[in-house]
Amino acid sequence: RAKEIKTKLGTLLQKPDSTIDFIIPYPEKPEKPPKAQKPSPEEALQWRDSLEKLLQNPYGLASFRSFNAEFWVACEDYKKTKSPMKMAEKAKKIYEEFIQTEAPKEVNIDHFTKAMTMKNLVEPSPSSFDMAQKRIFALMEKDSLPRFVRSEFYQELIK
Numbered sequence: 001r002a003k004e005i006k007t008k009l010g011t012l013l014q015k016p017d018s019t020i021d022f023i024i025p026y027p028e029k030p031e032k033p034p035k036a037q038k039p040s041p042e043e044a045l046q047w048r049d050s051l052e053k054l055l056q057n058p059y060g061l062a063s064f065r066s067f068n069a070e071f072w073v074a075c076e077d078y079k080k081t082k083s084p085m086k087m088a089e090k091a092k093k094i095y096e097e098f099i100q101t102e103a104p105k106e107v108n109i110d111h112f113t114k115a116m117t118m119k120n121l122v123e124p125s126p127s128s129f130d131m132a133q134k135r136i137f138a139l140m141e142k143d144s145l146p147r148f149v150r151s152e153f154y155q156e157l158i159k
Contacts, residue, residue, distance in 0.1 A: 044157040091124040
């Protein structure tokens, strides 16, 4: 039912791509996998209560990525970008991968947040994705983290 509503809203609220067309395309770069040491069961147990601790741990982050953290990571990387040209490239990539309707890894944000994010992308700045990133963080904290700590993978880590 939620997926059906999301699809209908996406169709109704679809904006022309002209807002983002001016941004230079982002060349694909292979991502290096993080080299991380497996945490102790005690350290992994702390992740149940703190999304921040999980995201700060390279092994925890790598483990949790498939549970909706890629957008958050992309935003963190984006904020560290100094060059306006690179910032525009990364903004376009994040928009196309996570924000636009029917994006391959579309994040679950409300219409207002999506509209504000698109408005912020007219002149990309380090804070362009802040509102969307905060919404996704809250979603991960309230939904994804509890499901992750119940997962078989996590249960094996804490043994």
